[in-house]
Amino acid sequence: MAIEDFKHLIEAQSLEKKMKEHLDATEEQVSRVMHIEKQREINSSAKIDLESQLSEKSTELSKKEKDLFDSEAKAEKTNEHIPLARNEQETNALQKELDVLNPKIEKLQEEILELMEITEELCNQISEKDEFLKGSLLSLEKIKKDSEIEIHNEEEKIKVLEERVSSLLSQAGENYRTAYLLSNEKHKFNNPLCFVSNSACHICRYTLNQMQATEIEKGEVTESCPGCGRLITPLSAKTL
Numbered sequence: 001m002a003i004e005d006f007k008h009l010i011e012a013q014s015l016e017k018k019m020k021e022h023l024d025a026t027e028e029q030v031s032r033v034m035h036i037e038k039q040r041e042i043n044s045s046a047k048i049d050l051e052s053q054l055s056e057k058s059t060e061l062s063k064k065e066k067d068l069f070d071s072e073a074k075a076e077k078t079n080e081h082i083p084l085a086r087n088e089q090e091t092n093a094l095q096k097e098l099d100v101l102n103p104k105i106e107k108l109q110e111e112i113l114e115l116m117e118i119t120e121e122l123c124n125q126i127s128e129k130d131e132f133l134k135g136s137l138l139s140l141e142k143i144k145k146d147s148e149i150e151i152h153n154e155e156e157k158i159k160v161l162e163e164r165v166s167s168l169l170s171q172a173g174e175n176y177r178t179a180y181l182l183s184n185e186k187h188k189f190n191n192p193l194c195f196v197s198n199s200a201c202h203i204c205r206y207t208l209n210q211m212q213a214t215e216i217e218k219g220e221v222t223e224s225c226p227g228c229g230r231l232i233t234p235l236s237a238k239t240l
């Protein structure tokens with residue numbers, strides 16, 4: 001029974017549509033996990049970057065601190081020598097040294113303060129990243145577990161649907177089954193079957209002549225729509 005064959009195909013199409021919903025749900029679970037993993041990756045590489053900045057600034061800071069320590073010791077010694085100067089020339093020379101050292105010390109103190117602020121800020125940012133990585137690891141593990149269960153459930157449902165579809169297809173005649181599978185190669189989950197309404201394909205609107213339309217309605221031919229390649233299905237099979 002030709003119309004009966006098409007009826008099986010229509011049911012197979014509608015089960016495959018349901019299957020697609022479960023496949024999408026599976027996909028959603030996978031992308032949920034991937035999103036968190038991606039966020040963790042971004043934060044982890046940002047943390048590495050911050051740590052390398054911190055190490056650079058810390059080196060710079062200790063260099064300047066050593067420089068400050070040396071310059072202050074030098075200035076102290078110069079100050080001690082001034083009262084011991086034997087003449088004005090010596091006093092002037094010592095004063096000149098101080099004139100160079102004092103602004104240098106002041107500048108170093110400012111730079112050190114600034115570097116301390118920068119390193120403190122970097123430390124804060126690093127601990128923020130740490131917190132995120134720690135917290136998100138916990139939620140990632142939980143979400144992974146939940147989604148594994150969800151995915152398993154979806155897969156079970158898909159398996160049942162697949163079995164039903166394959167049983168329906170085996171009930172349809174070989175010509176019909178082959179034509180359906182051919183249309184499915186291009187249109188799986190996207191209406192592999194089309195109907196003729198007002199002499200045109202209900203999906204792509206390709207117009208068929210009256211003779212073709214009549215033959216198709218009898219259900220005795222397996223014709224693909226010349227416009228979209230879908231298997232043209234008699235309307236009467238839909239209402240059977």
Ligand SMILES: [Zn+2]
Nearest residue numbers: 201204225228
């Ligand atoms: Zn079409």
